[in-house]
Amino acid sequence: MRPSFANMVRSSAFRTACLYSVLFIASLVALLSIIFSKATSEERRDLREKIKVETSSLLAIHRKQGVDALIQAIGQRAYGYYYYAVENSDGKRLVGNLGAARLAVGWYGVDLFADQGDRPAGESTTLEVRGTPLGDGAILAVGAIDEGADDLREFILYASSWVIGFTGVFALLGGLITYRASMRRIDMIASSSRDIMSGDLTHRLPLNGSGDEIDRLSDNINQMIARIEQLMAGMKQVTSDIAHDLRTPLGRLRQKLELARDGECTGAECKAVFDLAISETDGILETFDALLRIGKIDAGAAVRRFAEVDLSEMTARLGESYRPVIEDNSQLLKTSIETGVRVTGDRELLMQMLVNLMENAIRHCSSGTVISLSLSQGDKAALLTIADNGCGVPSEELPKILRPFYRLERSRSSVGSGLGLALVDAIARLHGIRLDLSDNGPGLKISLAFSNKPNAVLQPQPRH
Amino acid sequence: MRILVIEDDEETLDYIVKGLSQAGHMVETAHNGRDGIFMGMDGAYDVMIIDRLLPVIDGISVVKTLRSAHVASPILFLTTMGDVDDRVEGLDAGGDDYLVKPFAFSELRARIDALGRRAPTASEESCLTVGNLEMDLIRRTVRRASQQLDLQPLEFRLLEYLMRNAGRVVTQTMLLERVWEYHFDPKTKIVEANVSRLRAKLDRPFDEPMLRTIRGAGYVLDVPDGTG
Numbered sequence: 001m002r003p004s005f006a007n008m009v010r011s012s013a014f015r016t017a018c019l020y021s022v023l024f025i026a027s028l029v030a031l032l033s034i035i036f037s038k039a040t041s042e043e044r045r046d047l048r049e050k051i052k053v054e055t056s057s058l059l060a061i062h063r064k065q066g067v068d069a070l071i072q073a074i075g076q077r078a079y080g081y082y083y084y085a086v087e088n089s090d091g092k093r094l095v096g097n098l099g100a101a102r103l104a105v106g107w108y109g110v111d112l113f114a115d116q117g118d119r120p121a122g123e124s125t126t127l128e129v130r131g132t133p134l135g136d137g138a139i140l141a142v143g144a145i146d147e148g149a150d151d152l153r154e155f156i157l158y159a160s161s162w163v164i165g166f167t168g169v170f171a172l173l174g175g176l177i178t179y180r181a182s183m184r185r186i187d188m189i190a191s192s193s194r195d196i197m198s199g200d201l202t203h204r205l206p207l208n209g210s211g212d213e214i215d216r217l218s219d220n221i222n223q224m225i226a227r228i229e230q231l232m233a234g235m236k237q238v239t240s241d242i243a244h245d246l247r248t249p250l251g252r253l254r255q256k257l258e259l260a261r262d263g264e265c266t267g268a269e270c271k272a273v274f275d276l277a278i279s280e281t282d283g284i285l286e287t288f289d290a291l292l293r294i295g296k297i298d299a300g301a302a303v304r305r306f307a308e309v310d311l312s313e314m315t316a317r318l319g320e321s322y323r324p325v326i327e328d329n330s331q332l333l334k335t336s337i338e339t340g341v342r343v344t345g346d347r348e349l350l351m352q353m354l355v356n357l358m359e360n361a362i363r364h365c366s367s368g369t370v371i372s373l374s375l376s377q378g379d380k381a382a383l384l385t386i387a388d389n390g391c392g393v394p395s396e397e398l399p400k401i402l403r404p405f406y407r408l409e410r411s412r413s414s415v416g417s418g419l420g421l422a423l424v425d426a427i428a429r430l431h432g433i434r435l436d437l438s439d440n441g442p443g444l445k446i447s448l449a450f451s452n453k454p455n456a457v458l459q460p461q462p463r464h
Numbered sequence: 465m466r467i468l469v470i471e472d473d474e475e476t477l478d479y480i481v482k483g484l485s486q487a488g489h490m491v492e493t494a495h496n497g498r499d500g501i502f503m504g505m506d507g508a509y510d511v512m513i514i515d516r517l518l519p520v521i522d523g524i525s526v527v528k529t530l531r532s533a534h535v536a537s538p539i540l541f542l543t544t545m546g547d548v549d550d551r552v553e554g555l556d557a558g559g560d561d562y563l564v565k566p567f568a569f570s571e572l573r574a575r576i577d578a579l580g581r582r583a584p585t586a587s588e589e590s591c592l593t594v595g596n597l598e599m600d601l602i603r604r605t606v607r608r609a610s611q612q613l614d615l616q617p618l619e620f621r622l623l624e625y626l627m628r629n630a631g632r633v634v635t636q637t638m639l640l641e642r643v644w645e646y647h648f649d650p651k652t653k654i655v656e657a658n659v660s661r662l663r664a665k666l667d668r669p670f671d672e673p674m675l676r677t678i679r680g681a682g683y684v685l686d687v688p689d690g691t692g
Contacts, residue, residue: 285566286649289546289648292546292547293648296547301549302548305548305549317618317644320616320617320618321618321644321654321658322652322654324654324657324658324660324661325652325653325654325657327657328653328657328660346548347645348548348645348647349548351645351646352646352648355646355648355650359650359651359652362652363651363652420651
C-alpha cells in the first residue's frame with residue numbers, strides 16, 4: 001500500500017491513536033470542570049458570609065435609628081468593598097450604587113455594567129447580591145464583586161484550549177508514528193507473502209523477535225506455510241511415484257497389445273495374451289482405486305459414519321477367513337482373541353485395514369512362517385497385533401514401509417500396488433490408532449493401539 | 465429378461481446392450497434421466513440398470529421417483545462413483561445392487577441374473593433346500609442326503625448365499641460383498657481357499673459334485689434335475 005493521507009486515516013493504528021486522544025481530551029475537560037465548580041463554590045461561600053455580616057450591621061442601624069440613619073450610613077460606606085441600594089415599597093431608589101435594576105429579596109447576581117457598553121476591560125463586573133426586606137415593603141440590597149469566579153473560569157478556558165490543542169497535535173503525531181511503524185511491518189509481510197504466493201514456499205514471513213501480536217501471527221502463518229510446503233512435497237513425491245509405478249504395467253500392457261495386433265499368436269494363445277492384458281489393466285485400475293481411497297480417507301469424511309464396532313468379532317472373522325489361505329501357503333495361523341472388545345470407527349475401513357495387514361504378512365512371508373493374530377483390551381486402549389516370524393524388515397527401513405509405493409528391494413518384483421500399508425496408515429490416522437512397527441526377532445510385528453476415547457478419535461492425526 | 469438400461473455414455477451403452485443381447489435378454493435404452501423415468505414407469509422391466517451421473521435428471525432422483533411411483537423392478541446402479549458413501553446413498557435411494565465401473569461383463573451378467581430371478585421373499589423361511597441338500601437356518605445345521613455336514617460359521621454363510629442363488633453364477637465379488645462384507649478386492653485368493661474348504665465338506669464324500677467353478681466367472685451351486 002502506498003503511504004497516503006487517505007490510507008493513513010483508514011489505518012487502524014491511526015484511528016486508535018485518534019480515539020484515544022479524544023477520550024483523553026474529554027477526561028481532561030471533565031477534570032477541569034470538577035475543579036472549577038469546587039473552587040467557585042468555596043469562593044462564593046466566603047463572599048456570601050461577608051455580605052451577610054455587612055447586611056446584619058446595616059439592619060441593626062435601621063432597627064435602632066430608622067431609614068434615614070441607614071441611608072446616611074450607606075452614604076458613608078459607599079465606594080468601599082461593598083455595593084449598596086435601598087428601595088422603598090413603591091420601588092423608588094432611596095440610595096445606592098448598585099446599578100439600575102429593581103431589587104429583589106434573596107441571593108442573585110447583578111451585572112454592574114449591564115446597561116453600558118464601556119465595561120472596564122479585564123475586570124470582573126459581576127456582583128453577588130443579597131436583598132433583605134426592611135419590614136415596610138422597602139428592600140435593602142448588599143452586594144460585592146465576585147472576582148474569583150470570573151478569574152478561575154477564564155483560566156480554565158485558557159488552559160483547556162491549550163490542552164486540547166496540544167493533545168490533538170500529539171495524537172496526530174502519535175498516530176502517524178504508529179501508522180508508519182505498523183505499515184512498515186505489514187508491507188514487509190505483504191511482500192513476503194507475495195513471494196510465497198508466486199510459488200517460493202521456502203520463503204517465510206519476517207519476525208522481529210518481540211513476540212508481539214504481529215510476530216505471533218506471522219509465526220503461525222510460517223508454521224502453516226511449512227505444513228503446506230511439506231504437503232506439496234509429499235504430493236509431488238506421490239505424483240512422480242505414481243508415474244514411475246504405472247510405467248511398468250502400462251509398458252507390459254502395450255507389449256501384449258502389440259503382440260496380439262501383429263498376429264504372432266493364434267487362437268488360445270491370443271486369448272491368453274488378452275487375459276494378461278486385462279489383468280494388467282485391472283492392476284492399474286486397482287492402483288488408482290487405492291489412491292482414491294487413500295485420498296478419501298485423508299479427507300476425513302468417513303468420521304461421520306463412525307459407530308461402535310465389535311472388534312473381537314471382526315478379528316475372529318478375519319482369522320477364520322484367512323486360515324484356509326494361510327494353510328494353502330503352508331504357513332500357520334495362531335490366534336488369541338479376547339471377546340467383547342469394542343472400538344469406535346468405520347466398520348468397512350477397519351475391515352480393510354485388518355485385511356491389508358493380514359495379506360501383507362501372508363504375501364511377504366515364505367512357507368513355514370507362523371503368523372499370529374491377537375487382540376486384547378488394555379487399560380487405556382484395545383491392542384491388536386499381527387506378527388510373523390518371517391524374514392522381517394531391516395530396522396532402518398521400518399518407518400518407510402508405510403509410504404505410498406515404497407517397496408523393499410527384495411519384494412520389488414512381487415505383485416501388489418505398494419499402497420496396502422499406506423492405506424493402513426491412512427485408516428489408522430483417521431481413527432487415532434497408534435501404529436507401531438517393530439522387529440519380532442525374527443519377523444515383523446505390527447501393533448495397533450486403539451484409543452478408548454471417541455473424541456480423540458475424531459481428530460485426524462498428522463502424518464508421522 | 466426385459467432389461468432397461470439408462471446410460472448416457474454411448475460406448476458403455478453399446479457394450480452393455482451387445483453383451484446382454486448376446487446373453488438372450490431384451491434390452492431397451494434411455495440416454496437421460498427424464499426418458500429413463502418415462503420408460504421405467506411405462507414398461508414392466510425385469511431389471512433396470514441405471515447410471516448415477518445422467519443428463520437432465522440424475523440417477524438417484526430417477527430411482528427415487530420410480531420407487532415412489534411403486535415401480536418394484538430390481539434396480540442395479542452402474543456407476544463410477546464407488547465410494548462407501550456413494551454406495552450407501554444408492555442403496556438407500558432404492559437400488560438393489562451397486563456395481564462400480566469399470567466392471568467385467570461376467571460380473572454384470574451374474575448380478576443381473578441374481579436380481580432378475582430373485583425369489584420374491586426369500587429371506588423369511590427357516591429352511592433352504594437344493595436337491596438333497598438341506599439347510600436349517602434356525603438350528604444352523606446342514607445335511608446332504610441325510611448326512612450331517614460339519615461347517616464352520618463362515619462356510620455356513622458361504623453355503624447359505626450359494627443356496628439362495630442356486631443354479632445361478634455367483635461371482636467372487638458378489639461373494640466378497642455378501643458373505644465377507646468386503647467392498648474391496650483382497651489380493652489373496654480368499655474366496656478360492658474358502659470355497660475349496662467348503663467343497664471338501666460338501667462334495668468330496670458324495671458321488672455327485674454340486675459346487676461347480678465357472679472359469680473366469682465364478683461359482684454355481686447346481687440344482688439337480690427335477691427339483692428347485
